[in-house]
Amino acid sequence: MRALAHARRALVGATFLSTLLAPAAASAQAPEGRAAAVAPAPPQLVVFVTVDQLLPAYFERYADQLTGGLGRLYRGGAVFTNAFQDHAITETAPGHASTMSGRHPRSTGIVANNLGVNEEGAPLVGGGGPGASPFRFRGTVLYDWMRFRDPTARALSLSRKDRGAILPMGRAGREVYWYATDGRMTTSTWYRDTLPAWVQGFNARRLPHGHAGRTWSLLLPEEAYAEEDSIPLEDAGRSFLFPHRLPADTARAVAALPGFPWMDEVLTHFALEGVARMELGARAGHTDLLAMSLSTTDAVGHRWGPDSREIHDQVLRLDRTLGAFVDSLYRLRDSATIAFALTADHGVASYPGLIARRTALPVPFVDVRPVLAANAAALRARNLPPSAMWWDDGVLYVDRPVLRAGGVDPDSAIRAMATALRRVPGVARVDEWRTLAQRDTVRDAIARRWLHMIPPDIDAPLLVSLAPGALYAGTTSATHGTPYDFNAHVPLMFYGPWFVPGRYRQFTSVVDMAPTLARVVGVPPSEALDGRVLLPALVPALRAAPRR
Numbered sequence: 001m002r003a004l005a006h007a008r009r010a011l012v013g014a015t016f017l018s019t020l021l022a023p024a025a026a027s028a029q030a031p032e033g034r035a036a037a038v039a040p041a042p043p044q045l046v047v048f049v050t051v052d053q054l055l056p057a058y059f060e061r062y063a064d065q066l067t068g069g070l071g072r073l074y075r076g077g078a079v080f081t082n083a084f085q086d087h088a089i090t091e092t093a094p095g096h097a098s099t100m101s102g103r104h105p106r107s108t109g110i111v112a113n114n115l116g117v118n119e120e121g122a123p124l125v126g127g128g129g130p131g132a133s134p135f136r137f138r139g140t141v142l143y144d145w146m147r148f149r150d151p152t153a154r155a156l157s158l159s160r161k162d163r164g165a166i167l168p169m170g171r172a173g174r175e176v177y178w179y180a181t182d183g184r185m186t187t188s189t190w191y192r193d194t195l196p197a198w199v200q201g202f203n204a205r206r207l208p209h210g211h212a213g214r215t216w217s218l219l220l221p222e223e224a225y226a227e228e229d230s231i232p233l234e235d236a237g238r239s240f241l242f243p244h245r246l247p248a249d250t251a252r253a254v255a256a257l258p259g260f261p262w263m264d265e266v267l268t269h270f271a272l273e274g275v276a277r278m279e280l281g282a283r284a285g286h287t288d289l290l291a292m293s294l295s296t297t298d299a300v301g302h303r304w305g306p307d308s309r310e311i312h313d314q315v316l317r318l319d320r321t322l323g324a325f326v327d328s329l330y331r332l333r334d335s336a337t338i339a340f341a342l343t344a345d346h347g348v349a350s351y352p353g354l355i356a357r358r359t360a361l362p363v364p365f366v367d368v369r370p371v372l373a374a375n376a377a378a379l380r381a382r383n384l385p386p387s388a389m390w391w392d393d394g395v396l397y398v399d400r401p402v403l404r405a406g407g408v409d410p411d412s413a414i415r416a417m418a419t420a421l422r423r424v425p426g427v428a429r430v431d432e433w434r435t436l437a438q439r440d441t442v443r444d445a446i447a448r449r450w451l452h453m454i455p456p457d458i459d460a461p462l463l464v465s466l467a468p469g470a471l472y473a474g475t476t477s478a479t480h481g482t483p484y485d486f487n488a489h490v491p492l493m494f495y496g497p498w499f500v501p502g503r504y505r506q507f508t509s510v511v512d513m514a515p516t517l518a519r520v521v522g523v524p525p526s527e528a529l530d531g532r533v534l535l536p537a538l539v540p541a542l543r544a545a546p547r548r
């Protein structure tokens with residue numbers, strides 16, 4: 001109740017409040033009795049924001065200082081506080097593939113960054129980074145379902161990262177852009193051979209170059225930051241004190257920009273330009289889609305960690321950037337026609353040395369390299385290629401036909417690896433893929449998250465989880481990628497007249513977002529999903545069976 005009152009206060013002034021939100025919020029108290037007779041018309045624009053590496057804890061930690069877009073959604077939105085990227089390899093590519101597909105990596109086929117969007121055969125238009133495409137992505141996404149209903153539906157997806165821009169759109173995206181190291185927004189030849197005029201025009205303005213030589217200092221007075229700044233562990237002891245500077249040389253500055261708060265600003269400017277030039281959300285009776293993935297929080301989180309003054313300031317600046325973006329969008333389009341969704345691709349754990357300091361224990365660095373090296377040597381001795389058995393992100397992949405052709409019995413080779421890996425100090429468990437489904441996947445989140453991870457046709461017999469807080473040897477910065485809650489717990493929120501503001505504490509998954517948005521847009525998903533519609537967050541008229 002208090003949350004609702006608070007949310008409604010925060011929303012006073014929004015144009016839709018009087019007509020739509022007030023009855024919705026009231027009926028949330030008596031969902032069955034006073035269901036609104038008429039469902040709100042579908043949005044003309046769905047804005048899906050993914051913040052790379054955003055911890056839900058930041059919203060509470062900095063609550064009083066979030067006066068921009070993050071604050072607006074957090075206070076005025078339907079906020080799910082117990083939401084997860086419910087899969088084991090909590091990395092950018094699998095996380096983004098789940099946002100708008102409603103499906104776990106087991107089903108999208110995107111299991112890790114290294115098996116994400118990288119594709120040599122699809123170079124960037126104009127260069128400035130490795131080739132990329134969605135060719136590994138399987139199945140459909142929200143934008144496919146929208147186009148089945150309305151072939152004129154438009155969508156724009158953008159990010160600093162290729163995978164952040166590509167994967168939310170599955171294979172359906174056409175207008176998909178990301179940041180090249182030379183400071184341009186570009187795409188790959190998978191999508192088009194030349195950039196459209198509006199993207200060329202945006203690039204000609206050289207917004208990234210204008211930040212050369214700029215100093216990143218604190219947004220608020222120093223008293224507003226409870227964190228110590230002088231923690232020499234951060235940034236591996238290199239640059240752990242404010243202010244931080246972008247190089248004066250423009251070529252070096254645009255290459256370094258992804259680590260600075262202004263990168264997110266450049267992207268929101270690009271998004272607004274796209275909305276205007278593609279006329280997204282401008283047509284009554286049609287729904288368009290804008291997907292925006294903002295990556296500086298990930299860069300800052302890796303470099304300085306989630307406890308740092310730097311991440312605090314970055315989140316405040318992201319909040320202001322998103323606030324300005326929402327205000328500008330509301331000047332371009334009627335706010336009553338825009339639905340927002342926000343989540344993250346993964347969380348992050350503290351800086352290795354800080355974990356040690358807090359727990360008064362040395363960080364257990366886990367070294368599986370000797371086991372892998374011994375196995376690689378055994379393969380070489382039999383003239384087998386490394387691809388016969390290879391390791392990535394805690395997963396052992398095997399190529400059984402190749403092993404057999406080399407006279408190796410795959411099952412005994414896998415058993416031997418399992419035994420060797422279990423003996424490595426810090427390895428908490430080595431799960432076998434074939435027995436995962438027999439586990440208690442309700443109470444054993446690790447088994448469930450591995451089960452959600454690997455498609456049945458990818459031969460990945462062994463799945464390794466380190467002890468909570470342990471890190472693979474060689475890790476030098478704050479990171480993520482484990483099946484534990486500190487990496488899997490993410491924000492999940494919706495905002496707009498279709499949603500009942502408030503706090504929702506039930507267990508939810510990011511795969512629930514696409515079906516929920518599909519219900520709001522009024523399109524049926526065209527395949528079986530892992531996620532479900534988050535009915536309690538919807539206004540009563542939308543909780544009934546979908547419009548046909």
Ligand SMILES: [Zn+2]
Nearest residue numbers: 053092298302
């Ligand atoms: Zn990351």
